[in-house]
Amino acid sequence: MEKTSSSPVIEVDRLNISYGDFHAVKDLSFQVERGELYALLGTNGAGKTSTLEAVEGHRTVSSGTVRVFGRRPTDRRAVRPRMGIMLQESGFSADLTVAESVRLVGRLSGRSDSVDRVLGTVDLHSKADVRVGQLSGGEKRRLDFATAVYGRPELIFLDEPTTGLDIQSRDALWKAVAELRGNGSTVILTTHYLEEAQQYADRIGLMHQGAFRHQGTVSELTRTLPASIQFSLSPTAPAPPIGVPAADGRAYAIETFRLQSDLKALLDWAAAHDVELQDLSAAPTRLDDVFRAIQTDPALAPTR
Amino acid sequence: MLPIAYSEFAQISRNRAVLISTLMPLAVSAFFIYRRDQFTAIGSTGYVAAALVFTIGAFSLYTTAVTTLAARRQDLFLKRLRSTTAGDATILAGLTLPVSAVALFQVLVVLGVFAAVVGGPADAALLVAGILSAFLMMLALAMATAGLTGSPEQAQVTTLPVSLGTIGIATWVGITGTEDLTLLKRLLPGGSAAELIVTSWNGGVPLAESLPLLLPALGWVVVAIVLALRLFRWEPRR
Numbered sequence: 001m002e003k004t005s006s007s008p009v010i011e012v013d014r015l016n017i018s019y020g021d022f023h024a025v026k027d028l029s030f031q032v033e034r035g036e037l038y039a040l041l042g043t044n045g046a047g048k049t050s051t052l053e054a055v056e057g058h059r060t061v062s063s064g065t066v067r068v069f070g071r072r073p074t075d076r077r078a079v080r081p082r083m084g085i086m087l088q089e090s091g092f093s094a095d096l097t098v099a100e101s102v103r104l105v106g107r108l109s110g111r112s113d114s115v116d117r118v119l120g121t122v123d124l125h126s127k128a129d130v131r132v133g134q135l136s137g138g139e140k141r142r143l144d145f146a147t148a149v150y151g152r153p154e155l156i157f158l159d160e161p162t163t164g165l166d167i168q169s170r171d172a173l174w175k176a177v178a179e180l181r182g183n184g185s186t187v188i189l190t191t192h193y194l195e196e197a198q199q200y201a202d203r204i205g206l207m208h209q210g211a212f213r214h215q216g217t218v219s220e221l222t223r224t225l226p227a228s229i230q231f232s233l234s235p236t237a238p239a240p241p242i243g244v245p246a247a248d249g250r251a252y253a254i255e256t257f258r259l260q261s262d263l264k265a266l267l268d269w270a271a272a273h274d275v276e277l278q279d280l281s282a283a284p285t286r287l288d289d290v291f292r293a294i295q296t297d298p299a300l301a302p303t304r
Numbered sequence: 305m306l307p308i309a310y311s312e313f314a315q316i317s318r319n320r321a322v323l324i325s326t327l328m329p330l331a332v333s334a335f336f337i338y339r340r341d342q343f344t345a346i347g348s349t350g351y352v353a354a355a356l357v358f359t360i361g362a363f364s365l366y367t368t369a370v371t372t373l374a375a376r377r378q379d380l381f382l383k384r385l386r387s388t389t390a391g392d393a394t395i396l397a398g399l400t401l402p403v404s405a406v407a408l409f410q411v412l413v414v415l416g417v418f419a420a421v422v423g424g425p426a427d428a429a430l431l432v433a434g435i436l437s438a439f440l441m442m443l444a445l446a447m448a449t450a451g452l453t454g455s456p457e458q459a460q461v462t463t464l465p466v467s468l469g470t471i472g473i474a475t476w477v478g479i480t481g482t483e484d485l486t487l488l489k490r491l492l493p494g495g496s497a498a499e500l501i502v503t504s505w506n507g508g509v510p511l512a513e514s515l516p517l518l519l520p521a522l523g524w525v526v527v528a529i530v531l532a533l534r535l536f537r538w539e540p541r542r
Contacts, residue, residue: 091380108388
């Protein structure tokens with residue numbers, strides 16, 4: 001049964017995955033809409049890859065339902081021609097060349113494309129006839145990405161795509177992802193690099209110990225934690241209107257949910273008293289801080 | 305299936321360790337054929353034929369298949385193939401087609417040479433049935449053993465019980481015949497297949513007596529497939 005184009009590309013409902021006694025994923029529900037870039041974030045062992053592999057059709061679910069394009073992900077003939085998968089670990093035979101590996105996986109993908117074009121997108125042209133066993137770790141990741149985007153699939157899975165890549169390769173990969181998204185592709189990824197999720201993801205699912213701690217847009221997430229204002233004063237300066245100094249009596253670190261008004265008050269005060277705010281910085285909470293917060297604050301409630 | 309088989313053939317032909325395990329039985333076969341008079345005196349020409357078939361089946365087919373399947377799982381190539389549209393049966397068929405074809409080709413050549421030297425088999429059709437049942441059993445046992453084999457290096461050890469065991473059984477049946485301990489010999493894995501090969505080469509046994517041997521031979525194929533389904537693993541243990 002084919003669903004209409006407006007229905008979600010991925011639907012996960014009360015997903016549970018257990019390995020023996022270990023409950024890796026607990027009652028996880030989320031949807032990914034067409035054209036979205038959805039990032040699963042979390043610490044090691046949070047259940048990101050287990051979740052992603054269940055959606056890919058690689059992992060047996062203990063309970064709950066997973067649908068991709070309205071189908072079971074294990075229905076390979078129906079769903080795989082529409083999706084490309086970049087595994088966390090490459091999975092290529094050391095004895096095949098780069099071009100042979102792309103050609104094999106490409107032919108089995110059910111899509112058509114040219115090996116040359118795909119190798120071009122990851123700058124592996126010069127390695128086409130090199131055996132995979134002789135590639136560096138970063139080159140293997142690029143090869144993996146190349147096979148995932150063969151034939152420009154509608155849905156792309158990226159499991160920690162930029163781990164081990166240098167900065168140029170990372171930029172090139174995100175450029176390729178942007179092009180695919182320009183064609184309407186949906187992307188779901190896991191990553192350790194929070195700045196990447198912050199920069200590229202439309203929505204984020206933040207996992208901790210197998211469950212979501214937060215789910216939403218980056219700004220929704222960062223809004224749940226205070227912004228921060230930091231500065232230092234000379235020892236002779238009067239006391240500022242907000243904040244308490246650190247032990248040295250000079251450095252201030254203020255957490256606030258009213259960044260704009262508190263910052264204005266501070267700047268007005270500094271101007272009125274002709275005080276220099278040394279090393280001044282004011283910024284919304286970074287995703288890193290959200291990330292650290294869930295590890296130090298077990299009581300932080302899930303948003304859904 | 306063919307793209308997988310083609311890539312698998314390329315991988316086998318580029319891997320020295322696999323090439324050696326595939327070529328070694330040819331050297332053993334050459335020795336058997338060269339000293340055929342002594343071996344025929346111990347058993348019969350049919351015994352030599354069975355020894356040739358089981359040597360190739362145990363090493364070119366069984367050991368090579370276990371080694372390559374363990375290697376493909378270890379480097380996650382199996383998982384990669386399962387990320388495509390290919391079904392599990394297609395993947396396994398594609399991966400084992402080249403080793404099966406190489407082993408069948410070797411048997412054809414070696415038995416062809418042997419037949420040219422000592423004369424052909426009495427019943428070629430029955431010989432083919434015996435060889436195919438033995439090879440199907442070895443192939444399914446290879447998938448089962450691969451499930452218990454963590455790496456291609458481990459395969460050097462994990463394959464020994466089945467490879468040496470089946471050669472031992474074929475040798476025992478080939479040399480001593482099945483007059484005594486008939487039931488035991490016919491029920492052992494490869495026992496009936498070996499007897500089929502021996503009698504189909506030597507002749508002198510009515511077809512009505514030989515045909516029932518296909519039952520235990522195919523029974524072992526079924527047992528081996530059940531073991532393969534239970535033991536085969538697609539991903540390394542975490």
